[in-house]
Amino acid sequence: MKTLEDIAVRLIWWKSPAEAIKDPKRFLAQVMVYGTIKDIAAARKYFSDDDFLDVLKNPPTGVFDPRSWAYWNLMFDMYPPGLLPRRKFGKTSEKLPEEK
Structure with missing residues (x-):
């Protein structure tokens, strides 16, 4: 059986496993997007x-792709899914175009 450390090594390679697991919301988001079954x-x-569910209600910005976002929202009966959080670059006062 896989341990959380095994998963963290592969999915959050830029941090030590202990560091990765200390941020459970980010860890779970990575599992939800990039993890295997x-x-x-x-x-x-x-x-x-x-x-x-907490990850879906307060997701880390920039982790979820549209497909994973739709899948996990459907799995937790949150349909239609809310908008994905988006990263903002440049001046924060600039409006970003809406997703189509």
Whole structure:
């Protein structure tokens, strides 16, 4: 069985596994977007549905892609999904074009 450390090494390679796991929201978001079914099954042994749901309600900016966002919102009966959080570059007063 995979451990959280095994998953962290692969999905959050720029941090040590211990560091990656200290930020559970970011860790779970990475699992939800890039994890395999085995990664997700392992994470579900350590994290509750409420933990996954919290990631959807307060997602880290720039992690989710549209497909993963739609899938996980559907899995937790949050349909239609809300807008993905977007990173802002440049002047913060500039408006970004809306997604189509």
